[in-house]
Amino acid sequence: MVGMLKQQSFFLFVTLFVAALICVSKAVEVSFKQNYKVTWGRNHVLFFDNGREVQLSFDKISGAGFRSKLEYSSGFFRMRIKIPTKDSLGVVTAFYVRNLSYRKHDEIDFEFLGNKGGPYTLQTNVFASDEGGREQRHSLWFDPTIDFHTYGILWNQHQIVFYVDETPIRIFKNKSNKGVSFPSNQMHVTVSIWNGEPWASNGKKIDWKQAPFLAQFQMFNIHGCQSHNPRKYDCYSPHLWWNGMKYWELNPQQQREYEDVRRIHLLYDYCSDRGQLHKECQIR
Ligand SMILES: *[C@@H]1O[C@H](CO)[C@@H](O)[C@H](O)[C@H]1NC(C)=O
Ligand SMILES: *[C@@H]1O[C@H](CO)[C@@H](O)[C@H](O)[C@H]1NC(C)=O
Secondary structure, three states: OHHHHHHHHHHHHHHHHHHHHHHHHHHOOOOHHHHEEEEEOHHHEEEEHHHOEEEEEEOOOOOEEEEEOOOEEEEEEEEEEEOOOOOOOOEEEEEEEEEOOOOOOEEEEEEEEOOOOOOOEEEEEEEEOOEOOOOEEEEOOOOOOOOOEEEEEEEOOOEEEEEEOOEEEEEEEOOHHHOOOOOOOOEEEEEEEEEOOOHHHOOOOOOHHHOOEEEEEEOOOOEEEEOOOOOHHHHHOOOOHHHOHHHOOOOHHHHHHHHHHHHHHEEEEHHHHHHHHOHHHOOO
């Protein structure tokens, strides 16, 4: 009897503890409006959960997009994303940081190229000083249309790392001392859903009978260094956690995970295709 009471109170304690944890983790999620604003397709945007979840829709009339209110010069940018469940060939859902100033286009991006039946392809790319064409494509080890997953872009003076949940899938090292440009402009964090015909659909047409295509987003807190506040140089300070030594290179375990992903999930790498056009493909 006593043992059972003990067991019950222990169970109650665990339940309360878990409930408290959930409350705390909910509380740190900030609302969309705190850091972001809608930039286009306003009537294709819906808010849920007091602005902690946003849905963008895409149909024949419009897609939609939003971006951070501020610009950043370093950071670890993350977003929880669920992409359209339907056959969405040609519909691109993208999460990226970008600066489109004249002749110095810098961009680090995740792009889901829609699919039809088959597994989803995740494309990543890096533009620095207008040099792009650095596509890599990966298959995923889960279905990104069913659940939210976290996609992350680490950007500091040493490297850019693309993460899918906790797994690093791509690294772009700062080799500017070897003449390879590295993104250095102030960036907005940007999200959009748009018509990628024909390049994202291999020339095929979007199946409009499936419209509207719906993508959901969560996690609107931003871990980044505001470019103007106070000086850009401070965005390289090692006191910002994403600039710390831990983030200069992958640790051995991450390195193993990264190599496994490359071995099993890498579908396309620009370096194997057009490596002669890109200096970083020729140096180790
Ligand atoms: C890239 O690395 C060089 C040192 O090799 C550094 O001076 C430069 O600031 C870095 N670039 C960026 C954009 O962080
Ligand atoms: C692009 O970067 C430049 C220089 O870093 C900055 O002055 C400008 O505000 C940025 N523009 C956008 C649209 O992010």
